[in-house]
Amino acid sequence: MDTRDRYVHTAIVLLREGGYARAGINEIVASSGAPKGSLYHHFPGGKQQIVREALDAYTRAVGEYAARALAGATTPAGRVRALFAAVAHRLEASGFRSSCAAGAVALDLDADLEAVRGAVHAFFAAWVALVAPHFPLGDPARAASFAGLLLTAIEGGYVRGRAEHSTRALDEAAEWLATIAERECTPRPARGSQTRTRKR
């Protein structure tokens, strides 16, 4: 990993732990072990630039692990469970100290951080665009809405998990939302003959 990548990687770690406030220039330099002068050489825009680039890199990394989780499941309900299980694993592996970089930054945004806000928004949009096609819900807008619901519950599951030191909020959300996926995505009989055959 070269110096520039090391800075970006370090920034991601700090953002996941404590959002924008945690990822100070001094903290990034200290944690990465590189000389301070070289940070401004690589990121002349300072903290906002490195945070934006870290969120872009984080978007790609999350996209990769979400795609792997989706690829390992064969049904819509299984895909919901696989996504939430991947998130729960990451949360637990961090000792409940680290969550979503975009989520943590979202909750300490202020009016001076429009460019950073754009990078957080782009993370959410990219996630929904990646996940939606895996849920055949009749039309793309409805699939995007459902993928958005999954994302909303994941972000909230991280929030609760950090405080509860538990993956329970994620696990419970996964079960309720898998039930929606199972019911709504399954190919349906012709209209007028819809009989409910399974229950949560």
Place this chain on the structure above:
Amino acid sequence: MDTRDRYVHTAIVLLREGGYARAGINEIVASSGAPKGSLYHHFPGGKQQIVREALDAYTRAVGEYAARALAGATTPAGRVRALFAAVAHRLEASGFRSSCAAGAVALDLDADLEAVRGAVHAFFAAWVALVAPHFPLGDPARAASFAGLLLTAIEGGYVRGRAEHSTRALDEAAEWLATIAERECTPRPARGSQTRTRKR
């Protein structure tokens, strides 16, 4: 409002904007307009003490507005929509700059803040305990699980809303979850005769 209450109120405002990192002693003193010496007089435990007390007061305030929202609706689906609408209103009224104090603190917790973490956890538990009885889902554990899902989606909706400058994530989650409430809470016919009569 006396000086002590003013400090607590100010701390809540700052926590909602930016979590634990935002609610520094200097910021609380500056925003409240009270003399610094009196903060340590009222809160000898300093920042951790005032943040814990602010989270306790916030828990009571949110409980009151959630109870009002629930009381204004007559069906389970209506209660889901009323809760999310109340949250969306608060988010929008702040210009998308302020969200849940507990959620924002959760995402910048570190290992030194066990007492603060307890106050955040207590907020979540109190919310679930307040909301669950309004959803007749057959047994209390299932009602608590559903109330937990609502809370998870609200926390995630705040996260997305702050970055997206929109209540859309909350609005969409409300519709999906109202559908669950409508389907699952409605008194059911006897087993064996469950025919699905309404669709989202």
